[in-house]
Amino acid sequence: MPRDTAPESDNPLLPLDVRGVRLRRGDTPVLDGLDMHLAQATRSVLIGPNGAGKSVTLRVLHGLIEPDAGAVRWAGQPPARAVRMRQAMVFQRPVMLRRSAAANVAYALRVHGVPRRERRRRVAEELDRAGLAHLARRPAPALSGGEQQRLAIARAWATRPAVMLLDEPTANLDPAGAHAVEALIAEIHASGAKIVMTTHDMAQARRLGEDVLFMHRGRLVEHTPAETFFTAPRTDDARAFAEGRLLL
């Protein structure tokens, strides 16, 4: 399997090593011997056809699903609470507390032990970065889809995770909303976080991806620099997918 071979990052959760992960749901092998090695704090984009196992993979990486077999190790540690607290996962449909936008960010900071006197300043900073300062007092469930997605990312980033796992962060957003979320992700990455995200938007994968992980039928088929994936994919399946010909 292709690996990223550049020198190892100083990100405290890297490298990520996934070995022989298997997961069944009913009779279906959802993950079928998944191997993955991520050593760099790059923006890694996970792509593949519907049902390939991308969302489940993010959940397994974050320790929300225990695989039937195989191992996930972040800098040698399984994704138990100590690792999970240094990561943030943003779901495709963000789960918002039924409180104000500001209270959603404040809550994440409180869970991470940020003292009360610091919270107010940090909340203002994070909302400002996400372009949501003017909506600080609005109930989060009343925000638009794009605003909620930005708030979910701002709330996740507020705790300064070493790794951000993002499941289709711009699904259902209009072009301006998607652009705002992409800018936020790029800024977060520039601050040192490892990004692992899924997307169905190939243009977005080209814009944001530094390396591409191509999944098919519960396996990682190809892991290459984004440039290579889009110009000269190594496998026939990846080429077929990039050309819109591959279905599960």
Ligand SMILES: Nc1ncnc2c1ncn2[C@@H]1O[C@H](COP(=O)(O)OP(=O)(O)OP(=O)(O)O)[C@@H](O)[C@H]1O
């Ligand atoms: N709880 C579950 N019970 C049964 N099957 C499941 C369960 N969770 C996931 N699956 C199946 O596992 C496969 C992989 O699902 P997953 O959501 O990871 O795919 P995906 O690559 O993210 O797809 P999409 O691009 O459509 O979002 C699918 O066939 C899905 O139906």
